[in-house]
Amino acid sequence: MESTNILIKKAKIVDPNSPFNQQVVDVWISNDQIVKIGKNLKVKADEIIDLKNIHLSPGWFDLRANFCDPGHEEREDLESGIHAAIFGGFTAVALSPDTYPSINGKAQIEYVYQKAEDFPVNVLPMGNISKNLEGKELSEMYDMFQAGAVGFSEAKNSLNNAALLKLALLYGKEFAPAPHIFCNESNLAKNGQMHEGVTSTTLGLKGIPALAEEISLLRNLHLAKYCECPLHIMGVASKEAVKILKQAQKDKITHSADVAWCNLLFTDKTTQNYDANYKVLPPLRSESDRKALVKAVINGHIKAITSDHSPVDIENKLCEFEQAQFGMIGLEAMFGALGLLREEGLTLEKIIECISINPRNILNLPVASISEGSWAELTLFDPDLEWAFEKEHIQSKSKNTPLIGQKLKGRALGIINKGMLVLMPT
Amino acid sequence: MSELSVNHLLGIKDLSRSDIELIFNTADQFKDVINRPIKKVPSLRDITIVNLFFENSTRTRLSFELAEKRLSADTLNFSASSSSVKKGETLIDTVNNILSMKVDMVVMRHPNPGAAEFLSRNVDSTIINAGDGAHEHPTQALLDAYSIREKHKNLEGKKVVIVGDILHSRVALSNIFCLQKLGAEVQVCGPTTLIPKYIKGLGVAVSHSLEESLAWCDVANMLRVQHERQELQYFPSIREYSQQYGITMNHLERLDKEITIMHPGPINRGVEISSEVADSDYSIILNQVENGVAIRMAVLYLLASKNKMNFKD
Numbered sequence: 001m002e003s004t005n006i007l008i009k010k011a012k013i014v015d016p017n018s019p020f021n022q023q024v025v026d027v028w029i030s031n032d033q034i035v036k037i038g039k040n041l042k043v044k045a046d047e048i049i050d051l052k053n054i055h056l057s058p059g060w061f062d063l064r065a066n067f068c069d070p071g072h073e074e075r076e077d078l079e080s081g082i083h084a085a086i087f088g089g090f091t092a093v094a095l096s097p098d099t100y101p102s103i104n105g106k107a108q109i110e111y112v113y114q115k116a117e118d119f120p121v122n123v124l125p126m127g128n129i130s131k132n133l134e135g136k137e138l139s140e141m142y143d144m145f146q147a148g149a150v151g152f153s154e155a156k157n158s159l160n161n162a163a164l165l166k167l168a169l170l171y172g173k174e175f176a177p178a179p180h181i182f183c184n185e186s187n188l189a190k191n192g193q194m195h196e197g198v199t200s201t202t203l204g205l206k207g208i209p210a211l212a213e214e215i216s217l218l219r220n221l222h223l224a225k226y227c228e229c230p231l232h233i234m235g236v237a238s239k240e241a242v243k244i245l246k247q248a249q250k251d252k253i254t255h256s257a258d259v260a261w262c263n264l265l266f267t268d269k270t271t272q273n274y275d276a277n278y279k280v281l282p283p284l285r286s287e288s289d290r291k292a293l294v295k296a297v298i299n300g301h302i303k304a305i306t307s308d309h310s311p312v313d314i315e316n317k318l319c320e321f322e323q324a325q326f327g328m329i330g331l332e333a334m335f336g337a338l339g340l341l342r343e344e345g346l347t348l349e350k351i352i353e354c355i356s357i358n359p360r361n362i363l364n365l366p367v368a369s370i371s372e373g374s375w376a377e378l379t380l381f382d383p384d385l386e387w388a389f390e391k392e393h394i395q396s397k398s399k400n401t402p403l404i405g406q407k408l409k410g411r412a413l414g415i416i417n418k419g420m421l422v423l424m425p426t
Numbered sequence: 427m428s429e430l431s432v433n434h435l436l437g438i439k440d441l442s443r444s445d446i447e448l449i450f451n452t453a454d455q456f457k458d459v460i461n462r463p464i465k466k467v468p469s470l471r472d473i474t475i476v477n478l479f480f481e482n483s484t485r486t487r488l489s490f491e492l493a494e495k496r497l498s499a500d501t502l503n504f505s506a507s508s509s510s511v512k513k514g515e516t517l518i519d520t521v522n523n524i525l526s527m528k529v530d531m532v533v534m535r536h537p538n539p540g541a542a543e544f545l546s547r548n549v550d551s552t553i554i555n556a557g558d559g560a561h562e563h564p565t566q567a568l569l570d571a572y573s574i575r576e577k578h579k580n581l582e583g584k585k586v587v588i589v590g591d592i593l594h595s596r597v598a599l600s601n602i603f604c605l606q607k608l609g610a611e612v613q614v615c616g617p618t619t620l621i622p623k624y625i626k627g628l629g630v631a632v633s634h635s636l637e638e639s640l641a642w643c644d645v646a647n648m649l650r651v652q653h654e655r656q657e658l659q660y661f662p663s664i665r666e667y668s669q670q671y672g673i674t675m676n677h678l679e680r681l682d683k684e685i686t687i688m689h690p691g692p693i694n695r696g697v698e699i700s701s702e703v704a705d706s707d708y709s710i711i712l713n714q715v716e717n718g719v720a721i722r723m724a725v726l727y728l729l730a731s732k733n734k735m736n737f738k739d
Contacts (some may be wrong), residue, residue, distance in 0.1 A: 204561030
C-alpha cells in the first residue's frame with residue numbers, strides 16, 4: 001500500500017480547478033505531493049500506473065455515511081466501512097453522528113480519528129447538535145469542533161424544537177460550518193413507511209407525505225434567514241422541496257443541499273412487492289420527484305450527492321416491511337449507479353463536482369486540485385466501464401442494496417491519499 | 427379442469443377475473459354442500475392447515491376453521507398471544523417451525539401490510555392471506571362480491587359504495603380491487619380524514635355525503651369504525667360520526683329504489699348502522715357470513731388442487 005513515488009500515465013484530468021482539466025497527461029506523485037504534470041514525463045517512479053481509459057479527479061468525498069461504530073458493529077465498523085469507501089473510490093467520508101452512543105463529545109471524536117488513522121481514507125466525524133440526539137439541549141459543539149468534528153447534524157432526527165435549531169444556528173455560526181438538517185416534520189411523517197402516493201395506498205402502507213419534508217424545509221429556511229446563518233439541507237427528496245430551494249436562492253437565504261444517490265435512481269414503484277431493500281429515509285418518491293432531483297443536480301440547486309451509506313443487517317431487512325429498518329448501503333456502487341444517469345443529462349464533470357469538490361466546500365474544507373505542488377488526494381477511475389455489481393464487491397458487513405446483479409457504468413480504479421496507493425482489481 | 431393462476435391467495439390484486447369466477451363457481455357447489463344434512467366432503471383429507479393469527483380475530487378464524495373442517499382437513503390454530511413471536515422469533519422461523527411438523531397450508535392474519543406476500547417468497551408452503559394490516563383481506567372481498575352476485579345476479583355495471591374508515595381498511599382495498607375486476611363501479615364515502623389522499627388513483631370516486639352516495643348506489647357496504655387502528659383521533663366523537671355516516675331506516679325509506687346493505691362485521695349497532703337497518707330485508711349481513719364459509723372452502727380447495735396436494739397417488 002505504501003508507495004511514495006508514483007507515475008500515472010495518460011490520465012484524463014477531471015477537475016474544474018486544475019489547469020489541466022480535460023487534458024490527458026502524466027502525473028508524477030512523490031512524498032504525498034503532486035510534483036509534476038505533463039505529457040510523456042520521464043521520471044523514475046517506484047510504481048507506474050498505466051491503465052486503459054484512466055481518469056483522475058480530486059479524491060471523492062462522501063458527505064454522509066454511517067459506519068455504526070460504536071454500537072452496531074455487527075452491521076459495520078470503522079474498518080469495514082473504510083474498505084467500502086476505498087472500493088467506491090472515496091478518499092474521505094463524513095460520518096453521521098447517530099452511532100450508539102451518538103457522537104456527543106470530544107472522546108467519541110477522538111475515537112474515530114484514532115481508529116481510522118492508519119487507513120488511506122480520511123474519516124471525518126460529524127457531531128450531534130443536541131445532547132444524545134434528544135432534541136432538548138445543545139451538545140458541546142465547540143469542544144467537539146476543537147477535537148476535529150467537521151460539522152454538526154442531528155442525523156435523520158427532525159429537530160422539532162424550532163428554538164433549539166435557532167440556538168444551534170446562532171451558537172455554531174462563529175466557528176462551525178452550516179449545520180446539516182434533515183427536513184421531515186415528524187408528526188406528519190409518523191409511522192410512515194414509504195412515500196405517500198398511489199403506491200403506498202395500494203400497498204396499505206402508511207405514507208410519508210412530501211408535505212412533511214416541505215413544511216420542515218420551509219421552517220428551517222426561515223430560521224436560517226432570521227438568524228442570518230447558512231444551513232445545509234440533507235437528503236432532498238421531493239419536487240416541491242426543489243422549488244422551495246430555488247425560491248430560497250432568489251430570497252438570498254444562504255444554503256446548500258444534498259441528495260442521496262438512491263433518490264436520484266429509484267422511485268416508490270420499487271417497493272411494489274414489499275422489498276425492504278428499497279425502504280430508505282428520505283423515502284423514494286414519485287418519478288416526477290426523481291426527475292426534478294436529477295434536474296436540480298444538473299442545474300446546481302442541489303450541490304452534493306451522498307452515498308447515505310446506511311448498513312442494516314439481514315435480520316432487520318428480511319422481515320415484514322413495517323418491521324424493517326430504513327437504509328441502503330451505497331459507498332461501493334454509488335459512482336457506477338450515477339453513471340447510469342449520464343444518459344439523463346447528468347455529466348461526468350457534474351458528478352465529480354457533486355462527489356468531490358462541493359461536499360468539501362459545504363464543510364469549509366480545503367479542496368485539493370490536480371496541480372503541481374498540491375497534496376495528492378486523488379481518485380483514479382474509468383467512467384465508461386460497464387460492469388455487473390455482485391455481492392462479492394460489497395465490502396460492507398451489511399448487504400442491504402437492491403443493486404446486486406445490476407449493470408453499472410463507471411468504476412473506481414483506485415485511490416491515492418496520505419501517501420498511500422490502493423489499486424482495485426477490476 | 428380449470429385452475430387458479432396463482433399458487434397463493436395474497437391479495438385480490440394478483441387475481442384475474444376468471445380466477446374470481448372460478449372461485450365463485452366452486453363456492454356455489456360448496457354452498458350446496460354446507461346446506462346438506464351431512465355438511466362435510468373428503469376433499470382435503472390428510473391435508474393439514476395452520477391458522478396463524480398474529481392479530482385478534484373471531485369470525486374470520488372461525489370461518490376458516492369451519493371451511494377447513496367441512497373439507498376434512500386437519501387444522502391447527504396458533505395465535506400471537508401464546509406464540510413465540512414475543513420472544514423475538516422471526517416470522518420466517520415461526521412458520522418454518524410449524525411447516526417442519528408437516529403442515530401443508532398456512533392461513534395467516536398479520537398486522538403488517540405485505541406480511542403474507544413476504545412469507546410466500548420466503549417459505550415453501552401455500553399461503554392464504556386472512557388480512558394483512560391495512561393492505562388486503564381477499565377472502566372478505568370475495569365473499570362480499572359473491573353475496574352481491576347472489577342477490578343481483580351480476581356485478582357488471584353495479585354501483586357499490588364503501589362507507590367508513592377507508593384509510594385503515596384492508597376490506598375496502600380488497601373490495602375495490604375485486605369489484606372493479608368484476609366490472610362494478612366503486613365509490614368510497616366517509617369523513618375527509620378517513621379517506622386516503624391518493625385513493626382516486628385506484629379509479630374510485632370519492633364522496634363525503636352519505637345521502638348522495640346512497641342515492642347513487644345499488645349496494646352500500648358499511649365498514650366498521652376501526653378504533654384499534656387509529657393512532658390519532660380522526661373524528662371528534664362517535665356521536666358526530668354516526669350523525670354523518672351512520673345509516674338509518676330514514677335514509678333507506680327516502681330512496682326511490684331498494685338498495686342492498688352489507689357489513690363485514692362485527693357491527694357496531696347505532697354507530698355505522700342502526701339496528702333496524704341491520705335486521706331489515708335490505709341487509710344481507712348474515713348471508714355474507716354464510717357465504718364466507720363457502721368462499722373459503724373454494725379458495726382452500728382450489729389452491730390445494732393447484733399445488734397438487736389433494737391428488738396423491
